[in-house]
Amino acid sequence: MTPEELQTLAARGQEKFAHYKHVLNVCMESGCVSSRSDTVADALDKEIAKRGAKEQICIKRVGCLCSCAQGPMVSQDDGKVLYKEVKAEDAGAILDAVGSKPVSRLQMPADHPFFTKQLRVVREHAGKFDPEDLEDSIRVGAYHGLMKVLTQMTPAEVIAEITTSGLRGRGGAGFPTGLKWSTVAKAGNPTKYIVCNGDEGDPGAFMDRSVMEGDPHRVLEGMAIAAYAVGAQKGVIYVRAEYPLAVKRLTRAINQATRQELLGANILGTKFGFTVEIRLGAGAFVCGEETALLASIEGRRGLPRPRPPFPANSGLYNCPTLINNVETFANIAPIINKGGAWFSKIGTAKSKGTKLFALTGKIVNTGLIEVPMGISLREIIFDMGGGIPDGRKFKAVQTGGPSGGCIPEKHLDIPVDYESLASVGSIMGSGGMIVMDDTSNMVDVARFFMDFCASESCGKCVPCRVGTYHMHEILRRINDGEGTSADLMLLRELCDTVKTTSLCGLGQTAPNPVLSTLRYFEQEYLDLISRAEATRAAAGDGHSKKAAGTTGLEVTL
């Protein structure tokens, strides 16, 4: 495909849909599919055929429509009317309502802050086109960024644009993307790799899954632009096998793009060549750590190794390797299309752009949101999320998954950016956001995350392997009413040792949920322990360790 042909294809896509009076978009991502949105789409197709309205109304199977807990979601005319919890038998009613008054029993307010406060950069077009249809993807702009870099920009200019944008890695740590790219670009080896980290493993997080399912071409485009910028020839997407739909859509997208010469030897008729393959992860959380991920791609045990050397210098098969997260790659095309300066205007001084969050837990509106950096947690939870259901009180929000922390009410007004979240003892992380109400027991929350870390520890380094086990045992004891004050001291000590001496990020951050709950909810630990001690005293089982003795002797033999 030449650049001209890409534009022709885009125009043809426009034409293909221009004549429809109305479009009904049915969400076909994992959340809605699990509540059978596929049968809804089929029923709509059937009903339209029956009514002979095929030329007036178009049914599209699209990416995420955000309100995941209320699926299947259907959107009419790009979000003008939104329907929730649609069933196949509602097809007739929905079609009846097209062009007249919406079906009120299914309708949800499209002007709710949950939708209006979002700012879409990564998910710019998601939910408005069919991710399995290349023409439709190109219609909304896929591969235009790639065309621009290949025809108008030098690799150095691409990196400069990314640096200007201020984009930081969306996998959690927030390393400046431009700096990472330029390091790989400068690496001497002629063979280089691009690796896309799609091993999203945090409990409650599904941002990357949504991007891969809802806009796979954008991920491929981001990787291809990166490859052009750093001089890489091969790319690997590492996706966990638990994401079968993402794997299916990515595989399809790679095949489509390769057929159309958007990937392969001579992309868009230029000399630039780049191929992408998919590697499936077997579900180990530690494989999200970049060196473990590389080992896994190479077919070895997914174990992290000491850094340096960093993958940028010696990564996949010992070649310089650029590893970015799915969401990071999905940010690249808009930066190229609209400019780094445009991107850098979004967000805060040090955290630019938008961030996807998977809003879950005890919250009225559960789902996937994209918000500008700098928005406050309170806005996300209370305005967009609609607050806490069943009249309960907010207690804490957990960000950053097992590596993150619990943030209490008093810090809800901090802006969402890398530094602010770190300052209150949590992290940005990949974007999981779990809201808890006043029924949550914070010791049990810490225990849950420690259980996760202990069972996901790879076992290579001693502090993580043994320390997470002990921390989990202590948390279990305290939570089960068997704890002692000595346990609490030991827990703090282990947190420090594991955090400071572990080999990789998993161990270094595993104590965070404990540390943050100890910081803000220490009383819950103390209450459980004093109750346990009272019970033991009543049962006459003292076992309280008495104070240390001194001899006070002075005898000369």
Next chain:
Amino acid sequence: MSVMTVQSLTLKIDGKDVSCQAGQTILEVAREHDIEIPTLCWLDGLTLWGGCRLCVVEVAGSPKLFAACGTACAEGMEVTTNSERLQKYRKTIVEMLFSERNHVCAVCVSNGHCELQSMAQKLGVNHVHLPYRYPKLTVDSSNDRFRLDHNRCILCTRCVRVCGEIEGAHTKDVKGRGINSQIINDLDQPWGESETCTGCAKCVHVCPTGALTERGTAVAEMNKKRQFLPYLTLMRENDK
């Protein structure tokens, strides 16, 4: 051999000015200068593992600790190898190892010749303040000449590395993860049934504890011979 100019660096280790070649690790340079940094998984001649974390050191200007075995020296670096803070972490790590499995020194064939035991003494670990796990673990005595006692294994993987890297048999590996990790032979078969094991005994002699031993040894009789490894590595390098 091509002539290469090797850059030399100067740095401070424990206040002592030392020089080294670019690319050398803190551990290498410290040992060249008789500065002792404790290690358990590291073994000269095998690839870097970085799992025991005993060699963590402080580098001026960074709040983080660095594993001396895997950190290259840099010009002007100021390294502290034995602060009170480091001693505390190292003691806890050794205690973690004792608490993890059933190390009963008094009735071990490696008693008196065990690196874990002497490490505890060196670091002043005179008791374990973490609760013991008491896992139910097996002893593989299926091999005619050697024994694998999981109770005494610290998962340093020296055996895995020497078997794969030096002997080239790759009989040994690790199964499971986290606290359930365990050394295996072939595809988790009894050692005596292994078709790949050459019986070279390298794994036994690099094992720091009484996990891998020769059969027919009684308490404190298993004295391991580690000297072969530097020779083998040297011969291999000369061969290149």
Next chain:
Amino acid sequence: MSTATKPTVATVWLDGCSGCHMSFLDMDERILILANAVDVVYSPVVDPKEFPASVDITIIEGAVSSVEDAHKAELIRARSKFVISLGDCAVTGNVPAMRNPYSPKELFERAYVENATEPADANARRMKLPVVGVPALRPHATPVHEVIKVDLFVPGCPPPADAIWFVLTELLAGRVPDPSALTRFGK
């Protein structure tokens, strides 16, 4: 020899082999010097049957295996100014703790039923399981410090007499000793 002014020392034998006590006695003629300097108020090697109300230094040999061991340890802690864990059983659990991967029920079954030869019938053997007159086993034989606060640890199996001598003489001189140069786990 006025006993009133001498520091008091007690030694206690919990779940251990008595080897640590043997090693204690193994200090040869130095035992005479010690006997002059302290009053041994309670020990397997002296007569009193009651643990005194207040003791300056108590040396514990053995792990805490039974409910009675735990009870004794509590009592000792309450009545002692300074408690020493002597030897690997007291310090680490050592050999008595080798039963810990198994439950007390499994242990009894193994010792009294599976491995016993008399009487011939297994059910009859099971009838002989000791249930009366012996203190119940705790689920785990544990180091002393998992039950009470311990002031000094002297590992070793057994700790050499020199280490015991060093520890006691230092303590009597009012210093808290570090015996790590003289002993270690398993020595």
